[in-house]
C-alpha cells in the first residue's frame with residue numbers, strides 16, 4: 588500500500604480508478620445529494636420556526652407548484668444544503684455542488700441569493716438589506732430577486748404543506764440522468780462565462 592501519491596504504482600491507480608467508477612455507477616450525484624439532505628431531517632432549527640431540511644422542501648415545493656422547470660426545482664431543493672456546514676459561503680458552495688449540471692444563470696442565482704435574501708431581513712440587527720443593489724441592471728437580477736421573494740424568504744412557515752422529500756426523487760433522478768457533463772473545477776467559469784463572484 589502506498590503512503591504518498593508519488594509511491595502509487597500503475598496497479599494501485601488501476602484499482603482506484605475501477606473502484607471509483609463502480610462507486611459512481613451505484614448512485615448518481617442527485618441520489619447522493621438527496622442522501623445528504625435526508626441526513627438533515629432532524630437537524631436543530633437553531634431558533635427558526637423550521638429547520639433547514641423543512642425549509643428546503645418548502646422552497647422546492649413552492650417552485651414546483653409554480654410550474655418552474657426541473658433545474659430551478661433542483662436548485663431550490665439544494666440551495667441551502669451547504670448551510671449545514673458553512674454559513675457565509677453556502678451560496679457559493681451550493682453553486683459549486685451543482686455547477687456542472689446547471690445553467691450559468693442558476694449558478695449565479697445560487698451564489699448571489701445570500702445577498703438578495705438579506706433584502707428581506709428587515710428587522711435583523713446587522714445585515715445590509717440593500718446588498719443586492721450592486722447587481723442592479725444585471726441580466727440575472729430579476730430571476731434571483733423572484734426566487735428569494737416568492738420561494739425562499741417566505742419558506743419558514745410551519746403551516747405550509749410541503750411535499751415530502753420522496754416526491755422530489757423522480758425529478759432528481761431524471762435531472763441527473765442526463766449525460767455526465769465534462770469535468771471541470773467547481774465554479775470555474777466556463778469558456779465565455781462571467782466570473783461567478785461579481786464585484
Ligand SMILES: [Fe+2]
Pocket residue numbers: 666667670677678700701704
Ligand atoms: Fe440561503
Ligand SMILES: [Fe+2]
Pocket residue numbers: 642646666667739
Ligand atoms: Fe433558503
